[in-house]
Amino acid sequence: MSKLRFKISMSLDGFVAGPNQSVQNPLGIGGGRLHEWAFQLEVFRALLGLEGGEVNESTTVVEESLANIGARVMGRNMFGGHPGPWDAQHPWNGWWGVDPPFHHPVFVLTHHARAPLELEGGTSFTFVIDGMEAALEQARQAAGGKDVSLAGGAKAAQQYLSAGLVDEMEINLAPTLLGSGERLFAGVGDDLHGLELVRTVAAPKVTHLKFARR
Amino acid sequence: MSKLRFKISMSLDGFVAGPNQSVQNPLGIGGGRLHEWAFQLEVFRALLGLEGGEVNESTTVVEESLANIGARVMGRNMFGGHPGPWDAQHPWNGWWGVDPPFHHPVFVLTHHARAPLELEGGTSFTFVIDGMEAALEQARQAAGGKDVSLAGGAKAAQQYLSAGLVDEMEINLAPTLLGSGERLFAGVGDDLHGLELVRTVAAPKVTHLKFARR
Numbered sequence: 001m002s003k004l005r006f007k008i009s010m011s012l013d014g015f016v017a018g019p020n021q022s023v024q025n026p027l028g029i030g031g032g033r034l035h036e037w038a039f040q041l042e043v044f045r046a047l048l049g050l051e052g053g054e055v056n057e058s059t060t061v062v063e064e065s066l067a068n069i070g071a072r073v074m075g076r077n078m079f080g081g082h083p084g085p086w087d088a089q090h091p092w093n094g095w096w097g098v099d100p101p102f103h104h105p106v107f108v109l110t111h112h113a114r115a116p117l118e119l120e121g122g123t124s125f126t127f128v129i130d131g132m133e134a135a136l137e138q139a140r141q142a143a144g145g146k147d148v149s150l151a152g153g154a155k156a157a158q159q160y161l162s163a164g165l166v167d168e169m170e171i172n173l174a175p176t177l178l179g180s181g182e183r184l185f186a187g188v189g190d191d192l193h194g195l196e197l198v199r200t201v202a203a204p205k206v207t208h209l210k211f212a213r214r
Numbered sequence: 215m216s217k218l219r220f221k222i223s224m225s226l227d228g229f230v231a232g233p234n235q236s237v238q239n240p241l242g243i244g245g246g247r248l249h250e251w252a253f254q255l256e257v258f259r260a261l262l263g264l265e266g267g268e269v270n271e272s273t274t275v276v277e278e279s280l281a282n283i284g285a286r287v288m289g290r291n292m293f294g295g296h297p298g299p300w301d302a303q304h305p306w307n308g309w310w311g312v313d314p315p316f317h318h319p320v321f322v323l324t325h326h327a328r329a330p331l332e333l334e335g336g337t338s339f340t341f342v343i344d345g346m347e348a349a350l351e352q353a354r355q356a357a358g359g360k361d362v363s364l365a366g367g368a369k370a371a372q373q374y375l376s377a378g379l380v381d382e383m384e385i386n387l388a389p390t391l392l393g394s395g396e397r398l399f400a401g402v403g404d405d406l407h408g409l410e411l412v413r414t415v416a417a418p419k420v421t422h423l424k425f426a427r428r
Contacts, residue, residue, distance in 0.1 A: 012385070012423075013399040014228040030404055171226070173387075175411035175423065179404035185227040190244055190393035197389035200421050202414030207421060209226075209389065 002140050003167035004073075006150040006157060007065050009034040009206070010171050014185060015178040016154050021077075026095065028181045034174045037206035038062070047101050057203040065170060070146025071139040072106045073132070075156030079108040079125060093117055094125065105142040107135045109156055132159045154182045161185075164193030169211040216354050217381035218287075220364040220371060221279050223248040223420070224385050228399060229392040230368050235291075240309060242395045248388045251420035252276070261315050271417040275424075279384060284360025285353040286320045287346070289370030293322045293339065307331055308339065319356040321349045323370055346373045368396045375399075378407035383425040 010016050011034060018028030027034070038044040042053035043062045080094030094100075099120040110127050117125040128135040139148040150160055160166050171184075194213045201208040224230050225248060232242030241248070252258040256267035257276045294308030308314075313334040324341050331339040342349040353362040364374055374380050385398075408427045415422040 012228075013397075013402075014226075018404075173423075175406075175425065177399055177402060177404045177406055179399075179402065183227075185391055185393075188227075188391060188393065190232075190391045192389075192391055197419070197421070200414070200416030202416065205411070207411075207414050207423060209387075209421060211389065 002070075002143055002145060003147045004136060004150055004160065004165055005065070005069070005147050005168040005170075006152075006160070006166050007170035007172065008152055008154075008157065008184060009038070009174055010184050011174050011176050011178045013177045013179065014183050015181040016152065016184045018178045018181040021182070023095070026077075028178075030176075030178050031181065033176045033178070034172075037172065037174065037203060040205070057201055058206060058208065061170070061172075061201050061203075061208045068146050069104065069149045070143030071104050072102055072149045072151050073135045073139050073156065073160075074106060074108055074151035075153045076108060076110045078151055078153045078156065079106075079110075093119070096123070099123070105139070106151070107139045107142075109135050109159075132156070132163070132165075136160070136165060154184055154186070157184065158186060158188050161188050161193070164191075166193070166195065167213065169195055171209040171211070173207040173209060175205065175207070216284075216357055216359060217361045218350060218364055218374065218379055219279070219283070219361050219382040219384075220366075220374070220380050221384035221386065222366050222368075222371065222398060223252070223388055224398050225388050225390050225392045227391045227393065228397050229395040230366070230398045232392045232395040235396070237309070240291075242392075244390075244392050245395065247390045247392070248386075251386065251388065251417060254419070271415055272420060272422065275384070275386075275415050275417075275422045282360050283318065283363045284357030285318050286316055286363045286365050287349045287353050287370065287374075288320060288322055288365035289367045290322060290324045292365055292367045292370065293320075293324075307333070310337070313337070319353070320365070321353045321356075323349050323373075346370070346377070346379075350374070350379060368398050368400070371398065372400060372402050375402050375407070378405075380407075380409065381427065383409055385423040385425070387421040387423060389419065389421070 008016050018031035021028040040054050043059050045053040100123040103122040105124045107126050107128050113129050114127040195211040198212045199210040222230050232245040235242040254268050257273050259267040314337040317336040319338045321340050321342050327343050328341040409425040412426045413424040
């Protein structure tokens, strides 16, 4: 069975982005601190075409998160922050560039219909206007038996978590405070829908908490 | 130098108590789930005079947290939730019973003066009306060279954290959501005042995150 797998970096006080997010600063003020652990890693830098970096306890966690993913669902903000509607005057193709680092089909939750985008390196963006379950279903079809990654952002994650549709969740807990911004679990309530802590990995600047159904 | 040491159990979504706290239910709805890991432990049960329990990865963390503590500061809610003023009609001695599990002097932050309470087993409660720094100073004097424990609750912790007066902090992260209630880091901002993650201990139902100054 194809799983829906979710991973995200979160601050100790529960934020996945800082305040004042914008196209210029999509992570918000201080949000970059959530990802410092990743930018130090060789395996993560290679994804971005960067050289150098460390091998540490996080390496196998990142490698695992990349393996066996055949498609992806993401929210509109994660695609590019543009509220739509899109037209010839607004040919915004998201902030992932001409060769996004996904290399598989991506399904974007939006309220505005748009033709699919085919980019370089095997990444396509398909815009789904009939809801999160439809997006997941299309992603499962496209994944060809592999798993589907839930790429965020927070609002998309909250929808899938609240509906109990997430099969695995990896929280990369950054030992820092953001104080304000976007909370991962806002509106999710007090129910993890059967997800339990199944593995903790301690790394120098992050703690990886993996949740799954037993 | 006598340190101010703080430990608390927090949910994955950042709460240290659930909603609707009351004298009947001081942890709020669902708040007991934060402490399930502790009640399974032999070392913790022994503190409460209970038999049985496990020895696991959490045991040494709890033992460490109990060692070398000579005095304690706590907020008014942690003492007993009574807003004061106290008088002959309100002889409330807190919810810790006649033999509280502290066995050393405790300094309670309050706005209402009251004579000290001497209880059994070496625990005393002294009520401090001139602020958190005065309470810490009195606790340091009483600790006789040992460390001072910051017992919470959240509001007292926020005051000491915001002022940069906490030397060590252990977050016992419970892998559960409470959805609402009292947030540990509300109002603390984005600054841990030099506290860094120095140790992570993975236990079956909790992750212990220790912060200190390097």
